[in-house]
Amino acid sequence: MDTLKPHEEQLMATHFRYDYERSFQAVHKFEHMSASQLVNPEFMSTLFSHLKQYLHSDSLLAVASTFVKRYSYLVVTTGFCSLSVFNKQLDFSLNNIHLVLTDDDSRWFPSLRIDDISTITNADPNNRYEWLQAASQELVHNHLLKVFETVHQVTKLPFPVMWESFATYFFWFYERYATKLVQEDSILTTMENDFHMIVHEFHGKMFGEKENPLHKFSYQLVLPTKARVRKTCCLTHMLNNESTYCKVCPHVCK
Numbered sequence: 249m250d251t252l253k254p255h256e257e258q259l260m261a262t263h264f265r266y267d268y269e270r271s272f273q274a275v276h277k278f279e280h281m282s283a284s285q286l287v288n289p290e291f292m293s294t295l296f297s298h299l300k301q302y303l304h305s306d307s308l309l310a311v312a313s314t315f316v317k318r319y320s321y322l323v324v325t326t327g328f329c330s331l332s333v334f335n336k337q338l339d340f341s342l343n344n345i346h347l348v349l350t351d352d353d354s355r356w357f358p359s360l361r362i363d364d365i366s367t368i369t370n371a372d373p374n375n376r377y378e379w380l381q382a383a384s385q386e387l388v389h390n391h392l393l394k395v396f397e398t399v400h401q402v403t404k405l406p407f408p409v410m411w412e413s414f415a416t417y418f419f420w421f422y423e424r425y426a427t428k429l430v431q432e433d434s435i436l437t438t439m440e441n442d443f444h445m446i447v448h449e450f451h452g453k454m455f456g457e458k459e460n461p462l463h464k465f466s467y468q469l470v471l472p473t474k475a476r477v478r479k480t481c482c483l484t485h486m487l488n489n490e491s492t493y494c495k496v497c498p499h500v501c502k
Contacts, residue, residue, distance in 0.1 A: 250336065251365050251366050252362075252367070256330075256333075260326060263425075264321075264325035264329070265357060265358070265359040266359060267360060267361035278295060278349070279348065281346060281347045283344075284343050286342070286398060287342060287394045287395060287398045289398055292399065293402050296308060296402065302354075303354075304354075304488045304489075309486070310483045310484065310486040310487040310491075311487070312399050312405040313484070314356065316399060316405065316410045317416075318356065319347075319395060320416075322359075322360040324417045324418050327391075328387065328418070331380065332443075333430060333435060336369075337368045337369045338362060338365065339362070339368050340391045342394070345363075346360070347359070348361050368386075376442075380442055384446055392414065396411075407456075408480050411455060411465075412461070416478065416496065419462075419475075420475065447460070447463055447466055473495075475496050476496065479498060482497070484497075
């Protein structure tokens with residue numbers, strides 16, 4: 249069985265918030281959380297109460313949205329990075345994924361830790377479409393959607409807001425960060441092809457929606473920075489007294 253290689257883990261740790269060392273020992277229960285806890289409504293309610301204090305916020309919706317943005321970033325930069333850059337499907341079952349808070353940044357930026365880095369499957373060179381679809385199904389429908397459903401149950405944060413937060417990082421990773429991550433033309437071509445398939449060819453059922461939310465997001469206005477303007481507000485400006493509108497907010501980019 250294949251695994252993530254040290255240089256692959258190091259690449260994700262260098263560019264993103266991936267806990268390569270796996271040495272951090274949590275003191276507080278919210279410094280190390282299994283993803284399996286993130287689908288427990290009682291735990292999530294307690295977590296959001298903690299985050300309201302940590303982030304100095306009075307807004308449950310803004311705190312929930314901040315959590316969704318952080319978690320979406322981690323899923324994109326580990327799960328989808330592994331698929332498109334390393335051609336490896338990792339085990340993203342809820343019990344195998346953990347959030348760890350390794351610093352005291354007041355903005356709350358957890359890292360992602362994977363217990364078992366064994367590869368479930370490697371890319372099928374003869375049928376990448378089916379391989380990518382099955383692997384994406386595990387990442388999105390069987391992992392991320394379950395977390396989003398729990399967030400919605402606890403806070404009533406709308407699904408369109410959550411999927412646009414995920415889409416923002418997904419498009420950033422494939423469209424804007426790819427050339428900073430790798431230079432090999434073959435890998436960049438693979439990333440471009442994977443992006444097209446996931447955005448334009450995969451059905452909305454994968455996301456628990458009638459229409460693929462990534463496909464919908466692809467029609468949003470593109471700024472000179474190549475970032476896409478959101479259709480929904482992520483509520484960042486409501487978080488605390490230091491918060492402002494994000495750079496792709498529909499209230500700002502009119």
